[in-house]
Amino acid sequence: MSSTAFSVAAVVVAAGRGIRIGGGMPKQYRRVGGQAVLTRTLAALAAHRSIGCIQPVIAPNAAAFYRECLEDLDPHLRAKLAEPVEGGATRQQSVRAGLEALDRAGAPDLVLVHDAARPFVDFGLIDRAIAAGRDHRAAVPGIAVSDTIKIVEEAAPGIGRVRETPPREALRAVQTPQSFAFSALRDAHRAAAEASLHGFTDDGALAEWAGLPVVTFEGDLRNRKITQPADLIEADRAFAGAASRNSAMTQYVTRLGTGFDVHAFTEGDHVWLGGIRIPADRGVLAHSDGDVALHALTDALLGAIADGDIGTHFPPSDEKWRGAASDQFLAHAVSLVRARGGRIDHLDITVLAEAPRIGAHREAIRARIAEIAGVPLSSVSIKATTTEKLGFVGRAEGLAAQAAATVRLPEEESATLLDAQAETAMRQG
Known part of the structure; x- marks a missing residue:
């Protein structure tokens, strides 16, 4: 693990029996809109950078x-998944199993604990969870309660006597993902197990028991948990509707993104271009493998979806990426496009260099890029040119690449506006 990067991992709790919902299958494996609830939950988390x-x-x-x-699950998103571990008889035991597995693999700085049955989690909520966890070390998303809540005690079978009516202004309905400093939550779970306490159904409550100050941050009304048969029906309709918006009849907007990258030559015997190792009389000076073609193409895709640049997602100050293969940078950008329902239509790269010559490697480069991006070979173009001895390229001091990516994204402004209006109405109501 890098000493300079702030690492974030997630534990997805999917070990429950979940059969109260009916159908003879745990709810996390029931399909909504054509995919399992768990698939949608994992995809939503894995797509977050x-x-x-x-x-x-x-x-x-x-x-x-x-x-x-x-x-x-998209193969690029699947790459973020660790091998699953078996859970225990209680949710608390299952969370601890996930934490211990992460600890063995290399403890992250921050961990999000999320229910498999909450597939509607979005980037905004995840962003708030990470920020609150970093700032406070223990944070849970909460929704203000609109109904009056009564604390009751049983007076007779089926009858409860009201003991207290707490002010609803101080009440929050708690959701996931809940966010914690990893070491603090791991140690709290170990302490609870040593004390033979196994009844915690919420990691926030366990953290409170361990003496950690827990804060709440703004949850999301749409981040509902699938619990009852009606929830499953509603989720199926919601995801089926989203799928129909991404169908052939969906209105798409075409975006064009561009990228550029340059690296100076240094000592070496090869360069990487388009994911292919090409013998050369020099190498390039770079933090990663210095693949200018893939770097430019990554920036082009990120530009098409207006999501920063390669340095935003993979900062050169992070030692984690020293010498890293650039195919993972492109794969990440591709996964972000697809997570938004986007389609990649065409990828076009021009390499500017006096040497090495790429003619003999052109088809291998096209095939490799098509493989990484998951597009047909016909959707990838690679060209090379010199600069007629002009500039640093002409003086053979380095090489460069420029790229263009054409993508289509669902035109969802109207749907987003309706969602925002509905959420406002629910909060006010």
Whole structure:
């Protein structure tokens, strides 16, 4: 783990039996809009650029169900998933199993604990969870309660006597993902187990018991948990509607993004271009492998979706990326496009260099880029040119690449506006 990077991991708790919902199958494996609930939850978390690793926790007999979930998950997102571990008889035991697995693999700085049955989690909520966890070390998302709540005690079978009516202004309905300093939550779980306390159903409550100050941050009304059959029906309709917006009849807007990258030559015997190692009489000076073609193409895709640049997602100050293969940078940008329902239409790269010559490697480069991006070979173009001995390229001091990416994104402004209006109405109501 890098000493300079702030690492974030997530534990997804999917070990519950979840059969109260009916159908003879745990709810996390039921399909909504054509995909399993767990698949959608994992995809939502894995698509977030700050989450580096996801640790699924599943039931001992659920391996086959889990494998089916992975079949529907984008391969680039799947790369963030650790091997699942088996959970315990309680949610608390399952969370601890996930934490211990992360600890063995290399403890992150921050961990998000999320329910598998909350597939509507979005980037905004994840961003708030990470920020609150970094600032406060223990934070849970909460929704203001609109109903009056009564604390009751049983007076007779089916009858409760009101003991107290707490002021609802001080009440919050708690959701996930909950965010914690990893070491603090791990130690709290270990202490609870040593004390033979196994009844915590919420990591915020366990953290409180361990003496950690826990804060709340703004939750999301849309981040509902699938619990009852009606929830499953509603989720199916919601995701089916989203799928229809991404169908052939969906209105798309075409975006064009561009990218540029340059590296100076240094001692070496090869350069990387388009994911292919090309023999050369010099190498390039770079923090990663210095693949100007993939770097430019990554920036082009990020530009098309207006999501920063390669330095935003993979800062050169982070030792984690020293010598890193650039195919993972491009794969990440591709996953972000697809997470937004986007389609990649065409990728076009021009390499500017006096040497090395890439003619003999052109088709290998096209094939490699097509493989990384998951597009047909016909959607990838690679060209090379010199600068007629002008500039640093002409003086053979380095090489450069420029790229263009054409993508289509769903035109969802109207849908977003309706969602915002509905949320405002729910909050006011």
